[in-house]
Amino acid sequence: MTFGRRFTEKLAERGSFCAGIDPHGPLLEAWGLDDDVAGLERFALAATEAVAPVCSMIKPQSAFYERFGSRGVAVLERVVEIGRQAGALVLLDVKRGDIGSTSQAYADAYLDPASPLACDAVTVSPYLGFGSLTPFVETARRHDAGLFVLVETSNKEGPEVQHARTDDGAGPTVAQRMTDHLRELNAGAEPLGSFGAVVGATLASPAADLAFNGPLLAPGFGAQGGTPADIRRIFGAQAAHVAPSSSRELLRRGPDPAALREAALRANDELRA
Numbered sequence: 001m002t003f004g005r006r007f008t009e010k011l012a013e014r015g016s017f018c019a020g021i022d023p024h025g026p027l028l029e030a031w032g033l034d035d036d037v038a039g040l041e042r043f044a045l046a047a048t049e050a051v052a053p054v055c056s057m058i059k060p061q062s063a064f065y066e067r068f069g070s071r072g073v074a075v076l077e078r079v080v081e082i083g084r085q086a087g088a089l090v091l092l093d094v095k096r097g098d099i100g101s102t103s104q105a106y107a108d109a110y111l112d113p114a115s116p117l118a119c120d121a122v123t124v125s126p127y128l129g130f131g132s133l134t135p136f137v138e139t140a141r142r143h144d145a146g147l148f149v150l151v152e153t154s155n156k157e158g159p160e161v162q163h164a165r166t167d168d169g170a171g172p173t174v175a176q177r178m179t180d181h182l183r184e185l186n187a188g189a190e191p192l193g194s195f196g197a198v199v200g201a202t203l204a205s206p207a208a209d210l211a212f213n214g215p216l217l218a219p220g221f222g223a224q225g226g227t228p229a230d231i232r233r234i235f236g237a238q239a240a241h242v243a244p245s246s247s248r249e250l251l252r253r254g255p256d257p258a259a260l261r262e263a264a265l266r267a268n269d270e271l272r273a
């Protein structure tokens, strides 16, 4: 089954909230854990076990695992496995993007089911040129996986690049060009294509026309200020395809698993309303 269909069905079944599993050092400390690989393991596995059964999607941020080297990546592999066993889609936030031949190796690492880190989808950066993502697109198609392409990010620095005008200033914004590519990639897909966009829940207003037939990830919900009202305001009619994601705001409710689960369920309810 394609990622686009899995995404649609999972959001309908469980709600749209995406749980970020980001083991920040200060959060480990707040949970009474040491900021070492043992603390990382306890934090990440406990958080995943608590929320993955009630969320449509979890989004571990690779950086927080990589900072502990191969032992941290081994924890990430278990997060991916536990998340998928609990029935959640797993979106690995790695924001990869490189020249085509290297992109192929990244795509194999994260999207080929034979890889220990195989996920349902990954975040990718198109800022080496959208065409440099072709190996990700082809590999995702081959394995029914998905991509979330950075279009308008939640950080304040993003507009310098994403709002720049193409074609020597005479064309659409860079962000718009990216969604045009996504519209082409998803054309004709039912109920939704597998090639999505990352659009921050913090935007004053999107520079790109977001009316394309693919999934949307909205980070910046919670700790960065995004609210359910912002999701409706920014995405309008597209809001049904949006998975708003929050990491710190959710994880600060731990380590009590019931409190974590309750917070995820409440976020789903608020987004449904």
Ligand SMILES: O=c1ccn([C@@H]2O[C@H](COP(=O)(O)O)[C@@H](O)[C@H]2O)c(=O)[nH]1
Pocket: 020, 022, 061, 093, 152, 153, 154, 155, 198, 199, 200, 219, 220, 221, 222, 223, 224, 245, 246, 247, 248, 249
């Ligand atoms: O535009 C973007 C793209 C990705 N992120 C990632 O989402 C989470 C946000 O964490 P919070 O604690 O909920 O702020 C983090 O993994 C970022 O790398 C983003 O924030 N903005």
